[in-house]
Amino acid sequence: MAVRPYIVGNWKMHGTRSMLSEARAIDRAAERLIKVEVALAPPFTLIHATRKEAGLIGVGAQDCHAAEGGAHTGDISAAMLKDAGAGFVIVGHSERRADHGEKDADVKAKAESALAVGLSVIVCVGETEEQRDAGKAESVVARQLKGSLPTADGAADKVTVAYEPVWAIGTGRTPTTDDVSAMHRAIRKVLKDFYGDEAGAKVRILYGGSVKAENAAELLAADDVGGALVGGASLTAESFLGIIAVAAEMQEG
Numbered sequence: 001m002a003v004r005p006y007i008v009g010n011w012k013m014h015g016t017r018s019m020l021s022e023a024r025a026i027d028r029a030a031e032r033l034i035k036v037e038v039a040l041a042p043p044f045t046l047i048h049a050t051r052k053e054a055g056l057i058g059v060g061a062q063d064c065h066a067a068e069g070g071a072h073t074g075d076i077s078a079a080m081l082k083d084a085g086a087g088f089v090i091v092g093h094s095e096r097r098a099d100h101g102e103k104d105a106d107v108k109a110k111a112e113s114a115l116a117v118g119l120s121v122i123v124c125v126g127e128t129e130e131q132r133d134a135g136k137a138e139s140v141v142a143r144q145l146k147g148s149l150p151t152a153d154g155a156a157d158k159v160t161v162a163y164e165p166v167w168a169i170g171t172g173r174t175p176t177t178d179d180v181s182a183m184h185r186a187i188r189k190v191l192k193d194f195y196g197d198e199a200g201a202k203v204r205i206l207y208g209g210s211v212k213a214e215n216a217a218e219l220l221a222a223d224d225v226g227g228a229l230v231g232g233a234s235l236t237a238e239s240f241l242g243i244i245a246v247a248a249e250m251q252e253g
């Protein structure tokens with residue numbers, strides 16, 4: 001595992017202000033766990049409050065619009081996220097790709113707009129079950145990466161990749177450690193080809209999809225896993241801190 005694993009909670013469309021107590025509890029405990037970098041991506045409406053309440057962990061958003069501003073009712077620009085206190089934005093989550101028809105080119109445009117205002121980005125990729133069964137998982141992910149990764153100067157320093165097999169999200173099913181290792185090695189190769197050996201070697205690759213405290217050790221032990229992007233199990237401090245504790249223990253062990 002990476003020198004300092006990165007564990008990110010994606011709250012998706014969950015959470016009203018009553019959930020700020022969870023963010024506070026995560027923040028307080030994360031302070032003690034200096035071996036792990038922790039971040040939360042709450043809904044837009046909670047970014048500002050989470051930033052204020054949780055001063056130590058990273059706070060980010062789950063999406064942004066590619067444009068700087070303009071007549072886009074209901075959308076949020078990267079600059080607005082930054083103004084609200086976000087330090088990063090997740091782009092290309094499979095739920096955005098499925099629910100909003102986002103294509104690789106859209107994901108790339110969003111990532112570029114985030115970098116342009118100084119945000120970091122977590123670029124999500126992952127195959128469907130059908131694609132895996134057809135033996136196409138690695139080629140699908142490689143294609144998504146090449147189409148979605150930002151190319152602005154210095155982009156590699158601000159990018160994290162999250163490998164999230166669509167069939168593992170919210171299902172309780174996870175790939176084998178061998179499958180995660182094989183995919184993360186394949187992703188690393190694409191990153192080196194894309195950004196050059198040196199820059200491509202530094203990009204963190206997270207695993208996401210049904211991560212919980214019980215399976216975190218196994219998933220985080222796979223080759224080149226730099227941390228986890230966690231959905232359901234990040235919604236309470238208790239379950240999220242369980243994963244963070246596993247990651248911290250692995251650093252010590």
Ligand SMILES: O=C(CO)COP(=O)(O)O
Binds near residue numbers: 169170229232233
């Ligand atoms: O999509 C995910 C994180 O972005 C994973 O969600 P779950 O952890 O709920 O499977």
